[in-house]
Amino acid sequence: MTEKEQIGWKQIEQMAGSSGLAAMEELQKFSPRLAKLALEFGYGDVYNDDALDLKQRALITLSSLITQGDAGRGLAYHFRAALHVGLSKEEIMETVHHCSAYAGFPKAIHALFIFKEVLEEDN
Known part of the structure; x- marks a missing residue:
């Protein structure tokens, strides 16, 4: 798992709790590639900023x-x-x-x- 993916998982837990983690796990089982993109970019980059x-x-x-x-x-x-x-x-x-x-x-x-x-x- 990349550092950005780890950050992504932490962001999801902080943002959406257990239901968010479960949703990402479901996506990961069905499409590991899309889950990785969402974790690294969506949550690892976009959400990982203190401006908002x-x-x-x-x-x-x-x-x-x-x-x-x-x-x-x-x-x-x-x-x-x-x-x-x-x-x-x-x-x-x-x-x-x-x-x-x-x-x-x-x-x-x-x-x-x-x-x-x-x-x-x-x-």
Whole structure:
């Protein structure tokens, strides 16, 4: 395992906890190459910077995924990560509401129902 991969695993644990680690392990079993790329670049480089804290990064990531409109499983993962780093349900809901003005209501509503499913599954 490379140093960047090790950093990536630590970042995932810090950002998303056990559910994040489980998701990456699942990806690693199915596609070791894509998992390595995500670990080294996504988490080993992009997330491994002190300019933004994890809450700020979570808001940016959610906004990006919501505006894409089709990030289903990834959006659910990052909703869980946002909760894990301390964003409240209300802050996440307001992020979705805010995105409706820029991404459109269909994408925001789709995201809201994914968030609803995450909350129901985790309770």
